[in-house]
Amino acid sequence: MASHAKQRLVVVGNGMAPGRALERLFETAPDAYEVTIFNAEPRVNYDRIMLSPVLSGDKSFEEIVIHGDGWYVKHGVTLYKGAKVTKIDREARTVTAEFVPSRSGQPSLQPPVTVPYDKLIVATGSNPIIIPVPGHDLPGVLSYRDLDDVEAMLLAAKSRGKAVVIGGGLLGLEAAAGLQAQGMDVTVVHLMPTLMERQLDPAAGHLLQRAIEARGIKVLTRANTKAIVGKGRVEGVDLDNGTHLPADLVVMAVGIRPNMQVAKEAGITVNRGIVVDAMMRTSDPDIFALGECAEADGQVFGLVAPLYEMANIVACQLVGDATASFKSSATATKLKVTGINLYSAGDFAEAKDREEIVLRDATRGVYRRLVLKDNRIIGAVMYGDTSDGPWFFDMLKRGTDVADMRETLIFGQNYAGGIPLDPAAAVAALPDDAEICGCNGVCKGKITGAIAGLGLKSLDEVRAHTKASASCGSCTGLVEQLLKAQLGDTYNPAAVQPMCGCTDLGHDDVRRLIVAKELRSIPQLMQELEWKTSCGCAKCRPALNYYMICSWPGEYVDDSQSRFINERVHANIQKDGTYSVVPRMWGGQTSAKELRAIADIVDKYKIPTVKVTGGQRIDMLGVAKEDLPGVWADLSAAGMVSGHAYAKGLRTVKTCVGTDWCRFGTQDSTGLGVKLEKFMWGSWTPAKVKLAVSGCPRNCAEATCKDIGVICIESGYDIHFAGAAGLEIKGTELLGHVATEEETIEAIGALTQLYREQGRYLERIYKWAKRVGLETIRQQIMEDGERRRALYDRFVFSQQFAQNDPWAERANGKDAHEFTPVADLTLREAAE
Amino acid sequence: MESPWIEVCPIDSIPLRGCRVVRTRHMQIALFRTASDEVFALENRCPHKNGPLSEGIVHDRKVTCPLHNWVISLESGEATGADKGCTRSFPVRLDKGHVYLEASVATAP
Numbered sequence: 001m002a003s004h005a006k007q008r009l010v011v012v013g014n015g016m017a018p019g020r021a022l023e024r025l026f027e028t029a030p031d032a033y034e035v036t037i038f039n040a041e042p043r044v045n046y047d048r049i050m051l052s053p054v055l056s057g058d059k060s061f062e063e064i065v066i067h068g069d070g071w072y073v074k075h076g077v078t079l080y081k082g083a084k085v086t087k088i089d090r091e092a093r094t095v096t097a098e099f100v101p102s103r104s105g106q107p108s109l110q111p112p113v114t115v116p117y118d119k120l121i122v123a124t125g126s127n128p129i130i131i132p133v134p135g136h137d138l139p140g141v142l143s144y145r146d147l148d149d150v151e152a153m154l155l156a157a158k159s160r161g162k163a164v165v166i167g168g169g170l171l172g173l174e175a176a177a178g179l180q181a182q183g184m185d186v187t188v189v190h191l192m193p194t195l196m197e198r199q200l201d202p203a204a205g206h207l208l209q210r211a212i213e214a215r216g217i218k219v220l221t222r223a224n225t226k227a228i229v230g231k232g233r234v235e236g237v238d239l240d241n242g243t244h245l246p247a248d249l250v251v252m253a254v255g256i257r258p259n260m261q262v263a264k265e266a267g268i269t270v271n272r273g274i275v276v277d278a279m280m281r282t283s284d285p286d287i288f289a290l291g292e293c294a295e296a297d298g299q300v301f302g303l304v305a306p307l308y309e310m311a312n313i314v315a316c317q318l319v320g321d322a323t324a325s326f327k328s329s330a331t332a333t334k335l336k337v338t339g340i341n342l343y344s345a346g347d348f349a350e351a352k353d354r355e356e357i358v359l360r361d362a363t364r365g366v367y368r369r370l371v372l373k374d375n376r377i378i379g380a381v382m383y384g385d386t387s388d389g390p391w392f393f394d395m396l397k398r399g400t401d402v403a404d405m406r407e408t409l410i411f412g413q414n415y416a417g418g419i420p421l422d423p424a425a426a427v428a429a430l431p432d433d434a435e436i437c438g439c440n441g442v443c444k445g446k447i448t449g450a451i452a453g454l455g456l457k458s459l460d461e462v463r464a465h466t467k468a469s470a471s472c473g474s475c476t477g478l479v480e481q482l483l484k485a486q487l488g489d490t491y492n493p494a495a496v497q498p499m500c501g502c503t504d505l506g507h508d509d510v511r512r513l514i515v516a517k518e519l520r521s522i523p524q525l526m527q528e529l530e531w532k533t534s535c536g537c538a539k540c541r542p543a544l545n546y547y548m549i550c551s552w553p554g555e556y557v558d559d560s561q562s563r564f565i566n567e568r569v570h571a572n573i574q575k576d577g578t579y580s581v582v583p584r585m586w587g588g589q590t591s592a593k594e595l596r597a598i599a600d601i602v603d604k605y606k607i608p609t610v611k612v613t614g615g616q617r618i619d620m621l622g623v624a625k626e627d628l629p630g631v632w633a634d635l636s637a638a639g640m641v642s643g644h645a646y647a648k649g650l651r652t653v654k655t656c657v658g659t660d661w662c663r664f665g666t667q668d669s670t671g672l673g674v675k676l677e678k679f680m681w682g683s684w685t686p687a688k689v690k691l692a693v694s695g696c697p698r699n700c701a702e703a704t705c706k707d708i709g710v711i712c713i714e715s716g717y718d719i720h721f722a723g724a725a726g727l728e729i730k731g732t733e734l735l736g737h738v739a740t741e742e743e744t745i746e747a748i749g750a751l752t753q754l755y756r757e758q759g760r761y762l763e764r765i766y767k768w769a770k771r772v773g774l775e776t777i778r779q780q781i782m783e784d785g786e787r788r789r790a791l792y793d794r795f796v797f798s799q800q801f802a803q804n805d806p807w808a809e810r811a812n813g814k815d816a817h818e819f820t821p822v823a824d825l826t827l828r829e830a831a832e
Numbered sequence: 833m834e835s836p837w838i839e840v841c842p843i844d845s846i847p848l849r850g851c852r853v854v855r856t857r858h859m860q861i862a863l864f865r866t867a868s869d870e871v872f873a874l875e876n877r878c879p880h881k882n883g884p885l886s887e888g889i890v891h892d893r894k895v896t897c898p899l900h901n902w903v904i905s906l907e908s909g910e911a912t913g914a915d916k917g918c919t920r921s922f923p924v925r926l927d928k929g930h931v932y933l934e935a936s937v938a939t940a941p
Binding site: 533534535536537538541542560561562564565566568569573575577817821822823824825826828 | 838845848849850857884891896898901903
């Protein structure tokens with residue numbers, strides 16, 4: 001018996017499963033154990049499920065940390081980072097760990113440590129399977145398992161070269177999508193005839209393959225890797241059919257194998273994994289195993305839900321609660337690739353005693369298949385619209401008899417059993433033990449209980465207290481509906497931020513009401529929506545003016561007094577009250593005539609500074625307000641129009657010289673840039689919009705940090721969006737690939753219109769995209785042709801009223817009062 | 833002795849919820865017209881960084897400076913909210929649709 005007051009608990013491994021077990025343990029018995037953790041990785045516990053968003057750039061490592069350093073301190077946990085357990089001595093009841101070499105290969109100077117235990121948890125996880133083909137150990141061949149792999153991939157992706165991913169399962173496809181998002185040219189090599197064959201039936205596998213290919217990733221099925229080749233580092237992959245694939249990076253994602261070496265050496269019983277009973281005990285009763293290394297009920301597990309269930313059981317065991325026991329149950333899978341909705345659960349193989357119900361909707365790209373046995377769902381595969389996945393899965397788990405609703409079952413919950421279409425009502429109708437958050441295993445009852453018991457009022461509070469929707473976030477909508485169902489009107493959905501102090505309404509509500517109530521002027525809006533001030537403020541008026549322009553094109557009369565000064569006088573105010581003038585240069589091209597005119601204007605108006613902008617334009621700074629109409633008249637005479645460098649609207653389209661001059665150019669990037677700029681100039685948008693078109697992936701026009709960017713490649717055009725290079729720096733997301741200039745222009749017009757209609761005033765495209773979801777945008781623009789054309793048509797319609805050169809108008813006398821004093825009293829003598 | 837008033841302009845030459853500038857010997861005066869046809873006169877310099885208040889958005893009896901969004905009271909010239917500072921204000925008279933300033937402002941320092 002240990003002489004310690006506290007028992008000593010040692011944990012080998014610091015992944016998600018042991019992290020969860022400790023969390024549960026500290027909830028119920030915070031002081032029961034003195035805990036020591038060994039982590040072979042040199043870091044804290046993080047959400048391994050979210051490695052794919054880190055790879056694709058959607059999240060940073062900090063965002064996926066589950067337990068920061070503070071958590072270990074708070075709970076008195078000793079965490080050894082970068083320490084790999086090499087020996088478990090069951091006689092002496094100690095474990096010994098060696099510190100792993102640094103990534104540069106320097107051996108660690110720290111001597112091994114040996115720590116005694118009373119209870120031991122083995123959570124060594126799994127190792128990636130490396131196929132032993134020749135060349136598998138070349139530099140540049142990686143697995144996809146932990147953050148080190150992701151960092152190595154991100155580094156390799158900087159070359160924007162070619163990557164081959166071996167394995168078309170869940171991990172392989174996530175890796176492929178991530179690498180492609182990082183700009184690599186990716187080929188997936190898959191041994192089986194269809195992708196993700198363990199989770200998908202062949203039909204869904206084909207739909208998936210088509211979607212993957214549509215985003216520019218090549219897929220080779222029935223492809224067997226013969227060798228990885230290269231001199232000194234990887235240069236390519238040879239398949240056994242003779243194909244050679246050049247590659248700068250090879251990722252092997254063919255599966256995982258439980259890591260049980262240290263347990264085996266300690267004489268603990270192992271089979272496929274470390275064998276445990278339903279209480280998670282190994283053959284040594286003081287040693288538990290859980291996570292991917294454990295074999296329970298004859299199975300090993302790789303998805304998070306059963307691993308968390310194991311964690312709960314271990315936590316219960318540690319405090320002497322023996323009621324919980326492990327039952328392997330069906331698990332559901334979702335693919336975490338933005339733009340691809342995929343859900344599968346249970347067993348969907350065909351067999352004699354099984355029936356199936358299939359729904360296909362080719363135009364919407366929807367496929368659903370339910371496999372029934374004895375009127376009960378035993379398997380479900382969904383592609384496209386996966387919203388009913390949890391509902392089907394819930395019935396699958398509880399073995400619900402579906403005989404009564406077979407007719408409409410496949411259409412989902414909204415059509416079944418007279419459940420109303422109101423989504424909140426549908427969620428309210430779920431039983432308390434229906435799972436809402438798959439990542440964290442949170443059921444409805446726990447959420448509603450926390451809302452009621454703790455008086456929670458917001459999504460963030462629910463996340464903090466229950467962890468529901470705190471990981472991948474895909475159940476956020478359901479959690480919000482629960483909040484709404486329970487709190488009724490007191491729940492302010494998404495805790496709406498009012499536009500400004502003049503109203504309690506948020507931007508989205510105001511926009512919706514403008515259309516719904518047909519509010520056609522700012523005074524009418526303020527009246528109808530009960531504005532609290534007589535005529536708004538400097539925050540809401542410019543926003544409302546924009547919303548009116550966007551909602552009622554050609555009809556609404558612009559209110560110049562609700563415009564910020566730059567848009568009112570069509571120039572940028574400077575710190576001394578002078579202005580800067582930037583004429584448009586289509587696609588960044590200019591001419592001797594234009595340059596000569598600019599030079600003359602600079603001389604004539606004694607303009608102090610002339611500068612080239614970041615958007616390939618010429619900026620004349622320090623123009624007095626009274627001189628603006630004169631400057632514009634002269635620019636107009638030379639054929640130049642406003643560059644809208646002051647506008648929440650289309651700014652510039654940057655280009656490189658493309659096939660006109662460049663020996664690497666693949667398309668006429670300059671020509672396309674000019675076309676886009678001529679098509680889009682004059683449009684008003686929620687915030688500024690900057691474009692660029694690069695003629696090849698070398699990307700000299702820097703298109704991948706723009707609001708919208710085009711990268712020309714041999715086969716056509718990659719359309720990117722949602723980049724930023726200002727306060728925040730963010731690479732773009734791929735919207736999709738198209739073959740022709742016409743399709744590029746249609747997609748970009750539609751995208752811009754969607755942003756115009758949904759963006760909140762001053763919200764840049766990348767923020768809008770983050771708010772509404774890249775996936776929904778992609779779906780509407782790239783997959784839903786009807787929606788795309790309707791958006792495009794609305795953009796074209798509104799452009800006919802927008803494309804008037806404001807400079808020419810003002811040079812001809814419009815708004816003359818703006819540019820002259822109303823009176824000059826300088827010559828008056830002092831009154832006596 | 834009461835200072836005589838000088839006629840500056842018709843009120844309609846100032847946009848509703850807008851502003852026009854009057855030049856005097858030593859400064860610029862911004863003449864603001866509110867939504868309810870009141871007229872106010874401030875020196876055309878924000879107390880913060882001398883931004884031209886005449887270019888700001890006029891709302892209620894306030895103007896928001898175009899440079900850094902300070903909100904200045906048209907009645908007193910004082911910054912509102914958390915900001916502190918005051919710009920000069922001048923008396924204005926409205927008579928039969930015309931705007932008058934005190935004659936002394938023409939040469940005020």
